[in-house]
Amino acid sequence: MKSHITDLIVQALDQLAAAAVIDSADLQTPLVERTRDPSHGDFASNVALVNSKAAKMRPRDLAAKLIEVLPSSELVAAVEIAGPGFINFRLADRAYASLIPEILRQGHDYGRSRIGAGRRVQVEFVSANPTGPLHVGHGRGAAYGAVVADLLEAVGYTVHREYYVNDAGRQMDILGTSVWLRYLELCGEALDFPSNGYKGDYVWDIAATLHREHGDAYRHAADEVFDGVPLDEPAGGDKEAHIDGLIGRAKALLGDNRYRFVFELGLNVILDDIRDDLGLFGVEYQEWYSERSLTESGKVNKVIDRLRESGHLYEQAGAWWFRSTEFGDEKDRVVVRENGQITYFASDIAYHLDKLERGFDRVIDIWGADHHGYVPRVKAALQALGADPSRLDVLLVQFAILYRGGQKAQMSTRSGEFITLRELRKEVGRDAARFFYVMRKCEQHMDFDLDLAKSQSSDNPVYYVQYAHARIHAVLRQAAERLVDVEPSDGAINLERLVETHELDLLKSLSRYPEVVEAAACNEEPHQLTHYLRELANDFHTYYNAHQFLVEDAALRDARIKLILATREVLRNGLNLLGVSAPEQM
RNA sequence: GCGCCCGUAGCUCAGUUGGAUAGAGUACUGCCCUCCGAAGGCAGUGGUCACAGGUUCGAAUCCUGUCGGGCGCGCCA
Numbered sequence: 001m002k003s004h005i006t007d008l009i010v011q012a013l014d015q016l017a018a019a020a021v022i023d024s025a026d027l028q029t030p031l032v033e034r035t036r037d038p039s040h041g042d043f044a045s046n047v048a049l050v051n052s053k054a055a056k057m058r059p060r061d062l063a064a065k066l067i068e069v070l071p072s073s074e075l076v077a078a079v080e081i082a083g084p085g086f087i088n089f090r091l092a093d094r095a096y097a098s099l100i101p102e103i104l105r106q107g108h109d110y111g112r113s114r115i116g117a118g119r120r121v122q123v124e125f126v127s128a129n130p131t132g133p134l135h136v137g138h139g140r141g142a143a144y145g146a147v148v149a150d151l152l153e154a155v156g157y158t159v160h161r162e163y164y165v166n167d168a169g170r171q172m173d174i175l176g177t178s179v180w181l182r183y184l185e186l187c188g189e190a191l192d193f194p195s196n197g198y199k200g201d202y203v204w205d206i207a208a209t210l211h212r213e214h215g216d217a218y219r220h221a222a223d224e225v226f227d228g229v230p231l232d233e234p235a236g237g238d239k240e241a242h243i244d245g246l247i248g249r250a251k252a253l254l255g256d257n258r259y260r261f262v263f264e265l266g267l268n269v270i271l272d273d274i275r276d277d278l279g280l281f282g283v284e285y286q287e288w289y290s291e292r293s294l295t296e297s298g299k300v301n302k303v304i305d306r307l308r309e310s311g312h313l314y315e316q317a318g319a320w321w322f323r324s325t326e327f328g329d330e331k332d333r334v335v336v337r338e339n340g341q342i343t344y345f346a347s348d349i350a351y352h353l354d355k356l357e358r359g360f361d362r363v364i365d366i367w368g369a370d371h372h373g374y375v376p377r378v379k380a381a382l383q384a385l386g387a388d389p390s391r392l393d394v395l396l397v398q399f400a401i402l403y404r405g406g407q408k409a410q411m412s413t414r415s416g417e418f419i420t421l422r423e424l425r426k427e428v429g430r431d432a433a434r435f436f437y438v439m440r441k442c443e444q445h446m447d448f449d450l451d452l453a454k455s456q457s458s459d460n461p462v463y464y465v466q467y468a469h470a471r472i473h474a475v476l477r478q479a480a481e482r483l484v485d486v487e488p489s490d491g492a493i494n495l496e497r498l499v500e501t502h503e504l505d506l507l508k509s510l511s512r513y514p515e516v517v518e519a520a521a522c523n524e525e526p527h528q529l530t531h532y533l534r535e536l537a538n539d540f541h542t543y544y545n546a547h548q549f550l551v552e553d554a555a556l557r558d559a560r561i562k563l564i565l566a567t568r569e570v571l572r573n574g575l576n577l578l579g580v581s582a583p584e585q586m
Numbered sequence: 587g588c589g590c591c592c593g594u595a596g597c598u599c600a601g602u603u604g605g606a607u608a609g610a611g612u613a614c615u616g617c618c619c620u621c622c623g624a625a626g627g628c629a630g631u632g633g634u635c636a637c638a639g640g641u642u643c644g645a646a647u648c649c650u651g652u653c654g655g656g657c658g659c660g661c662c663a
Contacts (some may be wrong), residue, residue, distance in 0.1 A: 035600060036609085046605065049643080059643080083606045084643070129663065151609070171663055240662085319661050330589070330659070337661040344663050372590050373658045398591070398656080443591055445656065447598060452612090458625055459612070467625050478622045519602070531600065534611080538627095545618085545627040586625070 001075075001099075001511050005043045005089055006032045008071055013047070015069040022055040022062075034512065038083060040507070041090035048085040059085025097495040097508035103566040104488070104511060111517045111573050116156030121354055123149040125366035126278065127164040130270045131175045132200055135418035137368065140400045140446070142421070143437035143579070144526065145366040147284045148395070150523035150577050153530075160360065161285045164351060167267055168292040169344060173247045174198065175270075176263035180218065180250055181225075182207035183262075184405050189222040194246055196239040200271075200417055210262065218262065220253045255352055276404055277422050281430060282579040294350050303350040303385070304335055312384045327380035330373075350383040356387050364524075365394045369443075372396050395524055397420055400437065400446040409450065428453040431580045435462040438526035438578060461534050465575065466583055468537035471544060472568045473584040479550050479561075486550075486561050494559040502543040503563060509539045513570050517577070526578065532572045540567050 007538065009032065016022050019417025029058025035044045048063035055062045063081045070079060075095035082088050103108055103110045128138050145161075153159045166172065178197040182204050185191065193199065210218065228247035251259050271288075278284075294300050304320070307313050313320050313335065320336035322345075336344040355363045367374070375396075379389035402409045402419065432453040439461065440446045458464050479486040498507070512532065520528040549560045572582040 031603095031605095033604090033605090036602090037606070042608075044606085048603080052643090086606070131663095166663070169663070238663095317661085321661090334661045339661080341661085343661070348663095369591065370657055371663095375590090396591075444599080445592065449598080452598090456625065459613075460625085463625060464611095467623085470628085471623060475622050484624090515602085523603085527600080528602085531610080538610095541626055542628085544622080545624090548622065550622050586623090 001091075001095070002032055002034075002043065002515055004073070004075060005045070008073060008076070009045055009047050009066070009087075012066045012070045013051075016055075016065060020053060021065060034515075035088065039090035041078065041080070042201055043089040044082075044089075045087045045089075047087075048081075048087060052085070064089050083100065093499070093504065094496070096504060096511060097498055098492060099507060100562050100566045101491050103569050107569060108573055108576070110569060111513045112154045112156075113514060113518060114156040115518065116152060116158075116521075118156055119361040120160065120359065121152055121362040121364060122160045122162055122358075122360040123152070123159045123364045124162045124164055124355075125149075125365065126283070127166070128274070129166045129171050130274060131171050131198060132265055132270065133202060133276055134421040134447075135419065136402060136421055137399060137426050139281075139421045139424060139433065140437045140442075141283060141366050141368060141397050142278060142283050143434050144395075144397055144442055146281075147434075147438050147526040147529075147578055148364070148366070148521075148524050151517065151524075151526065154517055154577060155521040157362075158200075160287065162287045163285050164289050164290055164291065165271065166291050166344070167271075168295055170244075170247075170341075170345070172263065172267065174243055175203075175266050176259070177243070177247050177250045178203050179206050179210065179266045180254070180262050181246070183210045183218060184220070184222060186211040187219045189217055189219070189225075191222040191226065192232065193233075194236060194239070194243050196243040202270070202273075203266075206266050209269070210265060217470045218254065218258060225253065225254070226250050226512070271331065273393055273523075277425075281421065281425060282434065289351070291347050291351070292499075294347050294354070295342070298345050299354060300350040302348060302512065303353060304342070305383060307335070307349075307378050307381075310384065322377075322381060322384070324377045324380040324384075327383045329376040329380045333377050343376065348378060349385075352378055352382055352392065353385055353387060356382070356391060360478050361391070363392045365392065365393060367396055369396045369398045395442060397442045399446045399447045402448045402450055404450045431466070432462045433462070434579045435465075435530060439530045441525055441527050448518070462580065463532070463586070465537045465571065467586060468540045468577070469568060469571045469582045470584060470586045472540075475549055475564065482550065484550055484557070485554070486557075488562045488565060489558050494555045495562065497556045497559040498563060500543075500547060502539075503547050503560075506536075506539045506543050506567060509536045510566055513574070529574055529577060533571065533578075534575070536570060537566070538573075540564070 013022075031047070031050070032043055032045045035041055040583055048059045048066060052059040052062050057065070060081055063085045066087065067079055067081065075091055076089055077092040078090040080088050126142050127139055128134055128135070134142070149159050149161050168223055169578060174196065175198055181191060181193060181197065186207055225246070226331060229249060230241040232242040233239035254262065304313070307322060308320070312326070313322050314323065315321070318338035319334050321332045322335050324333050326332060334343055335349070336342055352363070375394045378394075379392065382389045382392065428436075428450060436448055436453050452460055453462070456463055458467070498504070510560070516528055516532040520526055547560070549557065551557050551560070576581045
């Protein structure tokens with residue numbers, strides 16, 4: 001609809017350029033928008049305003065010239081100049097009604113497009129460390145990333161969803177050691193658990209599995225384990241040095257193979273839990289990319305060598321630094337620590353280079369907002385390696401604050417830890433959680449009202465939209481009970497009977513859907529879709545209240561059934577893109 | 587101190603990339619079921635777009651500064 005109007009304007013502009021009325025070199029691309037005010041018609045263009053300089057004419061005069069040469073169209077009922085020089089278009093009523101057979105024909109494809117032209121885009125999201133279950137902070141990134149990926153797919157991109165698994169590094173060593181220490185306690189060893197260890201219940205669970213299946217096979221005396229380890233913080237020492245010492249003892253006492261076994265057990269149990277959790281949240285990946293595979297394949301070392309050879313690294317105080325300030329970062333960053341270990345940043349450089357080398361046209365990272373300081377150094381590294389940093393977009397998701405009973409509810413009542421995503425899903429359900437998480441744009445701090453998400457009332461936007469869908473099915477069921485024929489006729493038959501204001505408003509909303517999907521996808525803004533669906537549901541509910549669908553007049557009934565079937569299609573398609581169910585009954 | 591994000595109705599938030607008279611939901615008030623699901627609809631009240639300058643035909647939107655809130659500034663990840 002919108003593209004049709006744009007075509008008309010472009011043709012008119014070409015005519016004027018050909019007649020040398022305006023200078024084609026200075027032409028601004030015209031913008032066609034939906035009008036906010038119905039008295040301005042259906043669409044408006046600012047083409048005359050933005051090109052008045054190029055034409056050396058007042059906007060209204062240029063608008064008049066454009067209208068003179070504007071090709072006529074069956075879909076356009078009226079064109080007029082308004083305000084400072086806007087050109088307003090009013091569509092013919094039939095222009096909208098012709099949409100219904102189109103929607104019914106396209107079915108679940110209605111709203112999808114090919115503007116992505118099959119370009120390959122990678123979306124990496126969540127990527128939480130497998131050191132514990134996902135919490136509600138990860139939930140927003142999960143929902144947001146999943147919907148952005150689905151939207152991009154809907155507009156024709158080939159999407160590769162990826163989870164970067166931090167299965168190497170110090171945090172994982174801390175987890176493995178935490179599991180082992182809990183295991184030792186289960187064996188009967190008395191010890192002070194390190195203040196920097198992982199204390200969650202899930203660590204006990206993993207330790208119990210180890211103890212149940214392997215008895216005392218991994219047992220060492222507590223005295224032996226803590227021998228020579230620097231003091232912990234509560235004892236007047238340093239908690240980092242303490243935990244590093246314990247990791248060293250674990251590796252020494254268990255040996256490579258047995259240490260690896262404990263480490264892997266912890267990793268696998270938690271990763272399986274995360275996979276399961278995300279699956280139940282409706283989030284699926286094409287690939288789980290292992291950080292360890294990067295180091296083991298030598299890709300990290302290769303990247304460090306390349307940087308060193310090209311003069312982007314220097315040695316200071318025993319560590320190797322990347323000169324990221326050369327590319328606009330605030331300070332230089334360490335890639336190889338004094339003790340010879342590579343930093344997380346080093347493997348992240350290799351990972352991002354690998355993404356670009358895999359041939360994606362675009363790479364999108366979705367991170368928590370607390371990582372924003374990390375963006376310049378990653379882009380700096382890519383630039384230093386001769387890659388194009390503009391192919392990488394980092395989308396930062398702000399935190400969500402949960403409210404229950406008007407109070408902040410960040411801590412779980414059960415464990416005293418952060419509320420897990422699993423607990424949230426149990427409390428409010430998958431549909432509400434998904435919908436609420438993407439209801440706000442990602443850079444907006446979000447207040448997540450748990451009571452509202454749970455409530456089964458019209459106050460709850462999820463129920464409001466789902467109810468519209470269920471209500472349409474209720475009408476169809478009712479028709480079946482009354483043995484009324486609701487099998488819709490083909491094509492545009494009877495659609496001229498749709499003349500009520502409510503019907504035209506509903507049709508207009510249905511016609512907007514592809515534009516909404518496109519805008520939501522191109523701007524990575526799922527909230528545009530949630531807002532649209534609420535408006536569409538409102539149009540339907542209003543219509544429902546104002547008119548009967550199952551009327552005696554068979555032709556009118558047919559037209560109305562076709563309209564609500566088209567509405568059902570769009571509601572279902574939209575909810576589907578959000579990962580929210582479209583129930584037939586509630 | 588420096589950097590990033592945010593500031594719009596009592597509350598939660600939109601605002602079509604600079605356009606016409608700033609919009610929803612919620613809350614509050616009053617209406618609407620002998621009628622396909624009232625889990626719904628209609629109407630009303632509610633604004634110095636944080637503040638001050640600047641850019642231009644035109645600013646909630648862009649630039650500068652101030653104030654307020656969040657987050658970052660590690661040889662952690």
